[in-house]
Structures are given as C-alpha cells and as structure tokens.
Amino acid sequence: MPQADLLYFPLAEAFRHLDCRHLTTEENLVLSFGCEEALAGLYHTLSFMGES
Numbered sequence: 001m002p003q004a005d006l007l008y009f010p011l012a013e014a015f016r017h018l019d020c021r022h023l024t025t026e027e028n029l030v031l032s033f034g035c036e037e038a039l040a041g042l043y044h045t046l047s048f049m050g051e052s
Contacts, residue, residue, distance in 0.1 A: 020028060
C-alpha cells in the first residue's frame with residue numbers, strides 16, 4: 001500500500017511488489033492473518049526485551 005505510513009523494511013518492500021490478484025479470498029485472508037500474527041509476536045518480543 002503506497003499510502004501506508006510504514007518504515008522501510010526489506011520484507012515490506014518485497015510485499016509491495018507482489019501481485020496478489022491471483023490469490024483467492026481465502027489465501028489473502030491466510031496471508032493477512034499470518035502477517036498479523038508475526039507483528040504480534042514481534043511486538044511481544046520487543047516488549048519483553050524492553051521490560052528486561
């Protein structure tokens with residue numbers, strides 16, 4: 001999403017170049033949920049490290 005206010009990350013840049021039009025709705029949802037879970041895991045890890 002070009003309009004998203006994201007910091008630069010190589011993986012985010014790679015996703016910007018993917019053509020997801022061929023994915024089914026279910027596949028898009030699985031991808032979305034996977035990204036959401038990865039972000040939640042990163043948040044929890046950084047939060048734990050910050051509290052340690």
